[in-house]
Amino acid sequence: MSKLTTLHEFIVAKQKDFPFASGELSRLLSDIALAAKIVSNDVRKAGLVDHILGAQGGQNVQGEEQQKLDVVADEAFIRAFENGGEVCGIASEENDDYLAFSSEAAQKGNYVVLFDPLDGSSNIDVNVSIGTIFSIYRRISPNGTPATLADMLQTGDQQVAAGYVLYGSSTILVYSTGKGVNGFTLDPAIGEFFLSHPDMKMPEEGRLYSINEGNLQDFNPTLRAYLDYCQSDQNQTGKPYSGRYIGSLVADFHRNLIKGGIYIYPTVPSAPQGRLRLLYECNPLAFIAEQAGGLATDGQQRILAIKPSQLHQRVGFYIGSKKMVEKAMGN
Ligand code: AHM
Ligand code: MG
Numbered sequence: 001m002s003k004l005t006t007l008h009e010f011i012v013a014k015q016k017d018f019p020f021a022s023g024e025l026s027r028l029l030s031d032i033a034l035a036a037k038i039v040s041n042d043v044r045k046a047g048l049v050d051h052i053l054g055a056q057g058g059q060n061v062q063g064e065e066q067q068k069l070d071v072v073a074d075e076a077f078i079r080a081f082e083n084g085g086e087v088c089g090i091a092s093e094e095n096d097d098y099l100a101f102s103s104e105a106a107q108k109g110n111y112v113v114l115f116d117p118l119d120g121s122s123n124i125d126v127n128v129s130i131g132t133i134f135s136i137y138r139r140i141s142p143n144g145t146p147a148t149l150a151d152m153l154q155t156g157d158q159q160v161a162a163g164y165v166l167y168g169s170s171t172i173l174v175y176s177t178g179k180g181v182n183g184f185t186l187d188p189a190i191g192e193f194f195l196s197h198p199d200m201k202m203p204e205e206g207r208l209y210s211i212n213e214g215n216l217q218d219f220n221p222t223l224r225a226y227l228d229y230c231q232s233d234q235n236q237t238g239k240p241y242s243g244r245y246i247g248s249l250v251a252d253f254h255r256n257l258i259k260g261g262i263y264i265y266p267t268v269p270s271a272p273q274g275r276l277r278l279l280y281e282c283n284p285l286a287f288i289a290e291q292a293g294g295l296a297t298d299g300q301q302r303i304l305a306i307k308p309s310q311l312h313q314r315v316g317f318y319i320g321s322k323k324m325v326e327k328a329m330g331n
Helices: 007-017 024-053 069-084 121-126 213-218 221-231 249-259 278-291 322-328
Strands: 087-092 111-119 130-138 161-167 171-176 182-187 192-197 208-210 262-265 295-297 317-320
Touching (some): 007 182, 024 069, 024 130, 024 161, 024 171, 024 182, 069 087, 069 121, 069 130, 111 278, 161 249, 161 278, 171 192, 171 278, 249 262, 249 278, 249 317, 262 322, 278 295, 278 317, 317 322
Parallel strands (some): 208 262
Antiparallel strands (some): 130 161, 171 182
16 A cells, blocks of 8 residues: 655645745645644535524534634634744735734744635535635735734735635645646545645546626627637637536636636626635645646736736736737737
């Protein structure tokens, strides 16, 4: 039997690859894995809690108010970061403003994390896959002081690590520290992540396209022409591509990463800046995509080159197999 590699063993073995090999980033990644296990456990119980135990007016079996799962996930990750000692502040989809941790220990942390604790939350109630997305930067404010907005508003190219957790038919954690992409599947019986997808590469071409076609009338002519191409027999496969849209970005991206494909959420009149958030949805997935040989743009420029001006800034998003993204952009 070949030896299994745990996430922890892998992180330690790769520590020397990090730009600042002091062990801090390793500990931070382990904190993320711990929070992911806690959230995975909560996600697995969500149907039970909401529909059976908590069917009485949103209260649980002890008579306490039920919290929404995305809030539960947000708190689990914040707790892990605040107690871990490597992170001085965070920004998340669930909080209007960023959070600068107040303890002296946290202010000595060299990293900030931006994350979406539970993306695809409209899918929670219907038992469809959801995910967590995270992005990690070195702080630019001085160590020992509170984190600042400038720490949060760095361009995606400055990320030192990024990744996601997909709570699907199994729970998988995929991350990169800028030296390729690796995926780890959770064994729920023993609560351990094992290396299951080493050195992930995104196929250059694919035949899956993921887009909310309900918005078709509002797509720009270049994008409509690309969808015509996908649906025709004039593309490079000689038969129409398959449309696949889960409506959970992490799940759609993960499938396309493995099989080859493209995910598009363009700017449309109902979402004139785009729907997805640059800092904690697009940047981390763009980092993973590029590390796996794929591409991510806003339709014009690389996502990772965009200088953010706001915490919850939205952008158009084209991500996936390199040649498909280039073609969709009209190149
Ligand atoms: P959320 O952060 O509110 O969950 O929204 C993000 C989600 C993505 O996971 C998904 O791809 C997209 O929004 C779906 O949007 P739409 O329902 O407009 O197709
Ligand atoms: Mg989201």
